[in-house]
Amino acid sequence: MQAMVLERTTTPLKLVERADPEPLDGEVRVRVAACGVCRTDLHVVDGELPNLKLPIIPGHEIVGHIDRIGGNVEALAVGMRVGIPWLGRTCGYCPYCRSGRENLCDQPLFTGYTRDGGYATHAVADSRYVFRLPESGDDVATAPLLCAGLIGWRSLRLAGDGKKIGLYGFGAAAHIIAQVARWQGRDVFAFTRAGDETAQAFARTLGACWAGSSEEKPPDELDCAVIYAPVGALVPAALRAVRKGGRVVCAGIHMSDIPGFPYSLLWEERELMSVANLTRKDGDEFFGVVTKAGIVTQTVPYPLRGANDALSDMRSGRLQGAAVLVP
Secondary structure (H helix, E strand, O other): OEEEEEOOOOOOOEEEEOOOOOOOOOEEEEEEEEEEEOHHHHHHHOOOOOOOOOOEOOOOEEEEEEEEEOOOOOOOOOOOEEEEOOEEEOOOOOHHHHOOOHHHOOOOEEEOOOEOOOOEOEEEEEHHHOEEOOOOOOHHHHHHHHOHHHHHHHHHHHHOOOOEEEEEOOOHHHHHHHHHHHHOOOEEEEEEOOOOHHHHHHHHHOOOOEEEEOOOOOOOOEEEEEEOOOOOOHHHHHHHHEEEEEEEEEOOOOOOOOOOOOHHHOOOOOEEEEOOOOOHHHHHHHHHHHHHHOOOOOEEEEEHHHHHHHHHHHHHOOOOOEEEEEO
16 A cells, blocks of 8 residues: 555655555455545644644545455445544443434544544554545545535534524535534634735635634624634624523634633623544534535545645645545
């Protein structure tokens, strides 16, 4: 197999050749057809997340076909088209797992972070955490759904049922969730970097009723807001934008420090919360919505060896939609 490997944080990934991995008991091996490039991958590369396993193959938006199966695997077979998400394994016995909150497991494994991921020609996964995908479908277009879509869906649900929703940071996740929110009949307000007229125009094509800078105040009070950009300064900005009793959800795994802000922004029963990881139930729900909502992802494909270029383009904000590696 070939893989792009992170040997040390803050250094470029290296293209290496390894022996094909063998699935252990309860695991499957997938020949990767496409792997999305997520902002979390940047946090991994930059060393911003604790307890990183090194060396590591990043990538957790994996689409491919099973080509080998370990022992004691049920309901999956060689040749099936599947997706491998961020949540790679949970313990099953901690208080969070036992109460249906496996996203908060005390001893989890995460794909592309604490177990090897999909910036490769092959990936091994725990069969219990693999999503069965329809046999037909575009692999590149599907890949961003495995995290940008799944985490986006969880953050949208936790934001509540408010009619007017703000999306801060209009990248891979927001461009998917804007489509879901419009399908649900909501009004979408899109917030981008100052001066990013291209992203604002893109948001309007996806049905946003307003698009502007994250430094601007929207024309209407928001019922809720989701922050996808890893910028702590957006928290007080979003709290200013939501009405009394509104909710602001921070959707990223990492964010720069949140600056101090007056209590008056939180008062009047506004809520501030975060989203952590995902559950398999989130995946079952979301993939049931994808077809109904008519979600179309905008992607930019890169060859496997172009992973560093994809990460660089994401870092600089040159992407519209989602980058996807194609081995």
